[in-house]
Amino acid sequence: MSFVATLILTLILTAVPWPLAGLGVVPHWGFLLIAWWGIARHYQFSMILAFLASIPVDVIYGTPLGFHALLFSVMTYLLTLFGTRVWQVNWLRQMVVIFPVLLVMMSLSYWARVLLGQDAHYGVLFLQSVTTAVAWPVMRSLYDWVYDHSHHQAEGT
C-alpha cells in the first residue's frame, strides 16, 4: 500500500508536462523513489518491486520496456551494499552519497541510450544527476509523509 502510494506520487511527477526547453534539468523522480526505498525502507524493499516500478516509468517516458528495469535493478543493488548506513546521517551527507550513485546510473543510462540509437548527451544527464541529488531532501520528506500517511491509513483499516 505504502509502496503504491509513493509510486503514484512518483508517476504523477514524472508525467507533469514541464517546459520542453528545461527537460534536462528536471530531476529523475524514479531514481529518487528507488533511493528512498533503498535507504529508508530497505527491509521492505526488493528488486522485484524496483522492477515493477520501472514498467510504468518506461511507459510514461516512452523508453523501451526494460530500460528503467535495468537502471533500477543496478541502483537497488548498489543501495543494498551501503544504503542501510546512509539513513543514519543527515540529509546533506545523504545527498553527497546519492550523487555518485546517480552518476553511475546516468552513465549506464547514456550507454544504454547509445546502444538503442538515441542521440544522448552526457552533459544533460550529468545536469540531471545534479538536480536529482538536489531534489533529494524535499523528496525524502515528501516520501516520509506519504509513507506515514498511507501506513497509518492501512493500519486503521
Next chain:
Amino acid sequence: MRPLFSQSSVAAVRLAIALVTAFAMMVLDVGVGALNDVRLVVKTLLVPIEAIASAPVGMFDWAQEVTRSRSSLELDREQLQLENERLRIEQLELQSLQAENAELRRLLDVSQRQPARLLQGQVQSISTDPFIHQVTISRGSNAGVEEGFPVLSAEGLVGQVIAVYPHAADVLLISDGRHQIPIQVQRSRIRGIARGIGRWDQLEMVNLPETADIQVGDILETSGLGGRYPQGIPVARVTGVTQLSGQPFARVIAEPLSALNRLNLVMISLDSEAP
C-alpha cells in the same frame, strides 16, 4: 548456523537475473514488438495519473483564457477573419489547380491521386525524457488509427504513429534521433534522407553530395519512397548548407515547418501508402 550464501551474493544473483530479464524485455520490445500488449495495459492504467499530472497546466491555460481582455479577443477575431479570407482564396486557386492537374493526368493516362483522408486529434501528453521526442495523441485504434500512419500539422509533417491503444496513440516526432524520412527538395527534386538529431528545431540531411542543387530557404517534402509517407508533404526549410573541405558530402541542416515543441492539434493521415 552460518547461512550457505551470504546476503551480498544473494543480491548479486538477483541483480544478474534482473539484468538478463531487463535486456530480454528491451529486445522483445524494440526488436520484436512483443510487449505491445503490456504497454497497452499499463498505458490504460496510467490515464488517471496523466490526467492528474496535466491538470495544473490545463487549469493555468483555462485561467489565461477566461482572463483575456475583450480587446485581445476582438484582435484575435479580426486576425482569424483575415486568415479565413486568405484560406478561401487559396482554396479557390487550389481547386482550379486540382482540376487542371486532373485534366493533365487524364490526357497522359496517369491514374488519379486520391485525396488523403485526415482525422483530427489532440496532443494529450509529451514524453518528459529529454532525449525522446514523442507525443501521445487522443485518437487510437477505435478511430481507425494504425501503426505507421503519418501525423501532420497545418504547417507540415509531424511524425508517425508507433504505438496504438484503443483511445490514444504514440507518435514519434520527426526530430527524434531514431526517425528518418525519405525527402526531396521541392525546387530541384533532389532526393535524400532527413533524420532527426534530437533537437526540436533541427533536422539533418544525410549523404547529400556536395554538388547537389540545394540552397538555404529550399523546402524539403516527403518523396514518397519507401511507401511510409505519401509524396509531397512539406517537412522542413533548409537553414544551412555547409561544404566540408575534403568531404564528398555536404552538411545540410533544416528547420521543421511544424512547431514540434508547441503542438496541440494534429491530423492523422489514414493513408500510409504512397498513392
